[in-house]
Amino acid sequence: MCAAHVADERNFRSAYYEKVGCKNVEERKSLEILLKEKILDRVKLKQFCLRYSLPATYRNTVWKICLGVLPVNTDCHAFINDQRKQEFHEMMRALTIMKLIDFNTAKIKQFYAGFLLQTDSLRFENNFNSSRGFNEIVQFLLPLYKDDVEVYWIAKGFFSNLHSFDNDFPKLIESIIHYIEKEEPILYKHLKSIDALDNIPFDYYFDTFFSNTLNYPALTKIWDKLCGGSCNIFVFVFVSLLIHLKHVILKCRCLKDVLENLNKVNEDNAEVIFNKAIDMWQQGSHFNVHDKPKT
Structure with missing residues (x-):
C-alpha cells in the first residue's frame, strides 16, 4: 500500500471520528503505543503534550515522566x-x-x-x-x-x-502587550488610559499557572502544554482571556476592576478561553520552534 493511500485512509478515519464525536480516538491510541514501550521516549511524550490534550486516564503518568518524577525505564517505576x-x-x-x-x-x-x-x-x-x-x-x-x-x-x-522559564517572562509580557496593541487597539487604548496594562501583575499569573483564574479541566490542558515544554502558551492564554472579557474590561475604570474580572471566570468560559488560546498558539508565528506543534 502506497504512503499516499495510507495518509488518505488515516485522514478519512480522522474526519469520521471527529464527525461522530470521537476525534481523539487515534491520538489516544498513539499515546497508548508510546506508553507500552519498556523504555519510554520522553521527547515524544512531550511532543504529544504539545500537539494534543492528554486523556485524563494517562495524565498522571505522562506528567510524572515529563517532569522527571519517574524515569523513562518502566521496570524502575515501582522502585x-x-x-x-x-x-x-x-x-x-x-x-x-x-x-x-x-x-x-x-x-x-x-x-x-x-x-x-x-x-x-x-x-x-x-x-x-x-x-x-x-x-x-x-x-x-x-x-x-x-x-x-x-x-x-x-x-x-x-x-x-x-x-526554567524565568528568563522568558519579560519577553512573554512584551508579546502580550504587542499582540493586544496590534489586534485589539480599542482594548489596548482603554487599558493604557486607566494605567492598567503596564501594571497588570503578569508574573503572578505565570507563577501560579493561572490556577486562581481558570477552572479545571481547562487548566489541566494548559498544564499539559507546560509539561511539553511550552511557556509561550502563557501569552495566548492571557491574550485569549483579555479578548474574551473585552466588553467587561472596557467598562472598568481602574486596575482593581480589571483584576477582579480576570479572576471571575467560570468553568464554561474557561474552556472557551483555553480553546481560543490553543487556536492562536497553533496558528501563531512568534513562538519558539520547540513550542510549535509538529505537523
Whole structure:
C-alpha cells in the first residue's frame, strides 16, 4: 500500500471520528503505543503534550515522566515510587523534629517546608512569604490526587519546570502587550488610559499557572502544554482571556476592576478561553520552534 493511500485512509478515519464525536480516538491510541514501550521516549511524550490534550486516564503518568518524577525505564517505576514515598515521609518526620511543622500545619505549608528543606533553602527562609507559586500549584493538585506523596512530587516538578522559564517572562509580557496593541487597539487604548496594562501583575499569573483564574479541566490542558515544554502558551492564554472579557474590561475604570474580572471566570468560559488560546498558539508565528506543534 502506497504512503499516499495510507495518509488518505488515516485522514478519512480522522474526519469520521471527529464527525461522530470521537476525534481523539487515534491520538489516544498513539499515546497508548508510546506508553507500552519498556523504555519510554520522553521527547515524544512531550511532543504529544504539545500537539494534543492528554486523556485524563494517562495524565498522571505522562506528567510524572515529563517532569522527571519517574524515569523513562518502566521496570524502575515501582522502585522509584517506593523511594519517593520513603523520602517524603522521612522529610515530614525531619520537619516535625525540627519543629518547623506539626499536625496543625496546613498541608500546603508542610509541602512548601519540605520543598525548602530539599533545596537547602530553610537557612535562608524562616517563613512562607515567597511560597506563592508552589502553594498555588499544590492547592490545585490536592483535589486531583488522593495521595499526598504524588501531590508533592508533581508540584515540585511543575515548580522547578516553571523556574526554567524565568528568563522568558519579560519577553512573554512584551508579546502580550504587542499582540493586544496590534489586534485589539480599542482594548489596548482603554487599558493604557486607566494605567492598567503596564501594571497588570503578569508574573503572578505565570507563577501560579493561572490556577486562581481558570477552572479545571481547562487548566489541566494548559498544564499539559507546560509539561511539553511550552511557556509561550502563557501569552495566548492571557491574550485569549483579555479578548474574551473585552466588553467587561472596557467598562472598568481602574486596575482593581480589571483584576477582579480576570479572576471571575467560570468553568464554561474557561474552556472557551483555553480553546481560543490553543487556536492562536497553533496558528501563531512568534513562538519558539520547540513550542510549535509538529505537523
